[in-house]
Amino acid sequence: MTGLLSGARGDIMRRDRTQHPPALTPQYKTSVLRSPRRALVSLEPGPGENAGPVFNARILAPLENDLIRNYSKDGDAQGERIIVHGKVLDENARPVPNTLIEVWQANAGGRYRHKNDSYLAPLDPNFGGQGRCMTDAEGNYFFRTIRPGPYPWRNNGSDWRPAHIHISLFGHAFVQRLVSQLYFEGDPLIPFCPIIGTLPDKGAVERLVAKLDMGNAVPFDALAYRFDIVLRGRRQTFFENKPEGM
Numbered sequence: 001m002t003g004l005l006s007g008a009r010g011d012i013m014r015r016d017r018t019q020h021p022p023a024l025t026p027q028y029k030t031s032v033l034r035s036p037r038r039a040l041v042s043l044e045p046g047p048g049e050n051a052g053p054v055f056n057a058r059i060l061a062p063l064e065n066d067l068i069r070n071y072s073k074d075g076d077a078q079g080e081r082i083i084v085h086g087k088v089l090d091e092n093a094r095p096v097p098n099t100l101i102e103v104w105q106a107n108a109g110g111r112y113r114h115k116n117d118s119y120l121a122p123l124d125p126n127f128g129g130q131g132r133c134m135t136d137a138e139g140n141y142f143f144r145t146i147r148p149g150p151y152p153w154r155n156n157g158s159d160w161r162p163a164h165i166h167i168s169l170f171g172h173a174f175v176q177r178l179v180s181q182l183y184f185e186g187d188p189l190i191p192f193c194p195i196i197g198t199l200p201d202k203g204a205v206e207r208l209v210a211k212l213d214m215g216n217a218v219p220f221d222a223l224a225y226r227f228d229i230v231l232r233g234r235r236q237t238f239f240e241n242k243p244e245g246m
Contacts, residue, residue: 021198021243028155028194049175055100057134064132067103067145071128078124079108079146081222084182084210087139088169091233091245095139100170103143104130110151119151144222150189162189162196169229178239182210182227204238 023035063070068077084103088096106112106129109121113129127146135141148165152158162183169178183190190196190209199205207230216224229237232245239245 021200025194025198028198030155031198045173045175050173053170053174054172055134055170056098059100060132060134065143067105067127067129067131067143070131072126075126077107077127077146079127079149081144082147083142083144083216083218083222083224084165084227085140085142085213085216085224086210086226086228088135088141088229088231089139090231091236093230095135095137096231097135097137097139099135099139099141100132101134101141101143102130102132102168102170103145103165105145105165106148106151108146108149110149121149121151147184150187155194159194160189160192162187162193167229169231177241178231178245179241180229180237180239181208183208184225185209185212199238207235207237 023031025031061070068081071077088099088101090096104112106117107121107124107127109119109124111117111119111121111123113123113127124146131143131145133141133143145165148163150160150163152160164181164183167180167182170176171178183196190205196205196208210225210227213224213226216226218224230245231237236245
């Protein structure tokens with residue numbers, strides 16, 4: 001991604017591999033089937049992976065970063081209105097501009113708008129649960145949404161997922177996509193989540209938690225949470241598809 005390799009020549013950014021979860025974590029039952037049984041093979045990306053796409057703000061519709069209204073049929077989405085904002089930064093804390101960010105989430109009741117989600121919480125006809133935005137010249141991003149609800153899932157019978165938002169970042173090639181999840185400060189379900197529990201580094205867990213930001217709350221409208229995304233280095237955000245970062 002832009003800026004990732006722009007440090008001074010000879011700089012060494014050591015990776016802290018202790019924050020990576022092991023591939024096999026039996027308390028997260030899905031990992032039992034997904035974890036590899038043989039040594040991984042490293043493949044160099046080819047021209048198809050290294051060439052494009054290049055995104056810009058012209059691809060975005062006016063309300064794509066407003067999940068409260070971008071799926072509206074006859075009114076706003078229902079639930080606790082929040083703002084999520086922050087910066088995308090490289091390993092030297094420099095802003096990364098022109099980064100496409102996608103988000104998707106459950107509604108206020110904890111249900112996704114997906115045909116395979118059979119949770120008994122009702123769907124909100126005015127909430128689609130997905131949106132996009134791009135970072136500006138200073139690496140800032142911003143979107144408005146409904147705080148997602150927790151929901152049960154069939155891990156160890158019935159575990160519960162904390163409120164969370166899935167977040168995806170695109171660089172300038174297909175192989176530069178990063179995927180993560182953000183959680184919310186003060187959520188009591190975070191310590192009980194088997195997925196979060198796969199991370200052995202408590203600092204890595206803390207870096208996945210969006211902090212309450214009363215300074216950017218909108219009076220009589222929405223609370224704000226700040227979530228900065230660091231692409232690589234010692235303070236890197238954990239990415240589930242590329243634990244080593246970009």
